[in-house]
Amino acid sequence: MLMVETQSAVSIDRLSVVFERDDGTRVQALRDVSLDIGEGEFVCVLGRSGHGKTTLLNVVAGLIPSYSGDVRVLGKPVKAPGVDRGVIFQKDAVFPWMRVEDNVAFGLRVSGMPKPERLRVAREHLDLVGLRNVPRAWPRELSGGMRARVAVAGVFASDPPILLADEPFGALDYVTRRQLQDVLLSLWERTGKTIMFVTHDVDEALRLATRVIVVSNGSVVEDQAVDLPMPRSDDALATPRGLELRHLLLHHIGLE
Amino acid sequence: MTEPGTGAASPLAGGAPEQRRPAAWGRWLAHFLVAPSGVLLFLAVWTILAIELPPSRLVSPxxxxxxxxxxxxxxxxxxxxxxxxxxxxxxxxxxxxxxxxxxxxxxxxxxxxxxxxxxxxxxxxxxxxxxxxxxxxxxxxxxxxxxxxxxxxxxxxxxxxxxxxxxxxxxxxxxxxxxxxxxxxxxxxxxxxxxxxxxxxxxxxxxxxxxxxxxxxxxxxxxxxxxxxxxxxxxxxxxxxxxxxxxxxxxxxxxxxxxxxxxxxxxxxxxxxxxxxxxxxxx
Structure with missing residues (x-):
């Protein structure tokens, strides 16, 4: 298992978010959430749909500027998106009008990196996610799994210290999802980035995370370290400790 | 071109065998044979009407x-x-x-x-x-x-x-x-x-x-x-x-x-x- 640093990559103190619907009613999406995520941690935010986990991730990403409380990334208050945070979205966000390598190199392009260099970096990252043969393909020519790999490659190519992922593999079939989980884990082990990964899948959380935070009704109801050795095979998750953690998490999301 | 384990729902991902499609020249030939037929039909109707109607109303193409x-x-x-x-x-x-x-x-x-x-x-x-x-x-x-x-x-x-x-x-x-x-x-x-x-x-x-x-x-x-x-x-x-x-x-x-x-x-x-x-x- 990787060593987990203790310095805070993400620091959240008494975060509350209220949305106003079109009819004027107000919805409390997050209520007094406080947590710290250390550098190098792989934290899964687990919860049922509509309980606030995506809102939490979007606040850290800077996509929801209106909130109360204090949210800091690497010590700086979060007001807007920044290059210190890469985001993999739940929806397919690969630009259909750019070739695969240009999609991966997008972050480098807007940061001003010269074209030959950014394409070299893009191809290296396509190689890392198993897509070395399709740099000039259009996204429409790829499967959903391949596009998800492009999204992962794009975020890692931009090299942000913190990676935020919002159920990125939720729409994929089981086998492809497992393969992409392995890709993500290998990139995390290789780069040591801090990852905040939103999921509603307990098994996915247990397979990936060093720590699982359960969000229910806008509040953190469980903050659990996952002390299982990596890599986590199905057998490792079927050990007494693995099953104990599984029951605990299922209990907190209201299934057991 | 197929990447291992990358899904099968795309042209680059392998999947079902490619359906037999007519060759490109065949499609172009069909296009050039079919496309003018509408124009020819229009000209034919025009010609017939021009024969039937006086020249002060319509003349032939x-x-x-x-x-x-x-x-x-x-x-x-x-x-x-x-x-x-x-x-x-x-x-x-x-x-x-x-x-x-x-x-x-x-x-x-x-x-x-x-x-x-x-x-x-x-x-x-x-x-x-x-x-x-x-x-x-x-x-x-x-x-x-x-x-x-x-x-x-x-x-x-x-x-x-x-x-x-x-x-x-x-x-x-x-x-x-x-x-x-x-x-x-x-x-x-x-x-x-x-x-x-x-x-x-x-x-x-x-x-x-x-x-x-x-x-x-x-x-x-x-x-x-x-x-x-x-x-x-x-x-x-x-x-x-x-x-x-x-x-x-x-x-x-x-x-x-x-x-x-x-x-x-x-x-x-x-x-x-x-x-x-x-x-x-x-x-």
Missing amino acids: YAVAVDLWNNFLRSPRLEVFGLGRTGYGALLLYTTRNVLVGLVVGSAVGIVVGIASARLRPLRLIVDPIVLVLGTVPVLVAAPLFLLWFGVVPFTQVLLVGGYSAVMMVIFAQRAAANVDPVYEKSAMARGASWRDRLFLVLIPGTLPEILGGLRITLASAWGLETFAEILGAPSGIGQAIKTLTNVNNVAGMLACVSLVALTAIIMDMLLVALARWVTRWA
Whole structure:
């Protein structure tokens, strides 16, 4: 298992978010959430749909500027998106009008990196996610799994210290999802980035995370370290400790 | 090309065996055999009607072609009616120039205003009522007014075509910008894109398919508008020739001019379609 640093990559103190619907009613999406995520941690935010986990991730990403409380990334208050945070979205966000390598190199392009260099970096990252043969393909020519790999490659190519992922593999079939989980884990082990990964899948959380935070009704109801050795095979998750953690998490999301 | 474990729902991901499709040359041959059949059918119906009807009502396609050939470079009878030393070709050139200038300038303004107003709510509050009024009032109603204001000059027709193109393209561009999935802009923002990057690398490419579709419709309408504006009053143009030849009941000449406009409009539409296919080859 990787060593987990203790310095805070993400620091959240008494975060509350209220949305106003079109009819004027107000919805409390997050209520007094406080947590710290250390550098190098792989934290899964687990919860049922509509309980606030995506809102939490979007606040850290800077996509929801209106909130109360204090949210800091690497010590700086979060007001807007920044290059210190890469985001993999739940929806397919690969630009259909750019070739695969240009999609991966997008972050480098807007940061001003010269074209030959950014394409070299893009191809290296396509190689890392198993897509070395399709740099000039259009996204429409790829499967959903391949596009998800492009999204992962794009975020890692931009090299942000913190990676935020919002159920990125939720729409994929089981086998492809497992393969992409392995890709993500290998990139995390290789780069040591801090990852905040939103999921509603307990098994996915247990397979990936060093720590699982359960969000229910806008509040953190469980903050659990996952002390299982990596890599986590199905057998490792079927050990007494693995099953104990599984029951605990299922209990907190209201299934057991 | 298939990557291990990358899914199978795409041409590059392997999957089901490729269905047997006719060779490319076969498809082109079928296209060139089938496509002209509509034109041939149209000409056949026209010819039959021309046989049945008196020449003062309709003449045959052949007679129209002969008239076109004889008057394309220089038409003495148009000189008689005050259109100067000219032919159908020069008049068509005038019309085409006005259509293109009006379309390019008007569409450029419309696209910029449309995209900007789709993203800037205060601008939209200003633009929408104007578009509503200009879009619902038949544009031809404004044509005589423009003639009164600006006189019988080319600018009058260009303004009419440009104004109409701008209004149409505002609507198309607004709708196109609204249909670009917000996740693309969020993704660009999260990767450090400035507003300029988001505009040029996300919003404009994302709106292109719908904008180019709208441009085709606007171009087709622009031809009709320009020709009609010329019929109302213009110093030159194919519309003036149509008006003059209709007044002297020259059916062959009038149909030759109409055919010329139709042919040019079709060619320009085909060029626009080819351009759109290339620009949106990713779609």
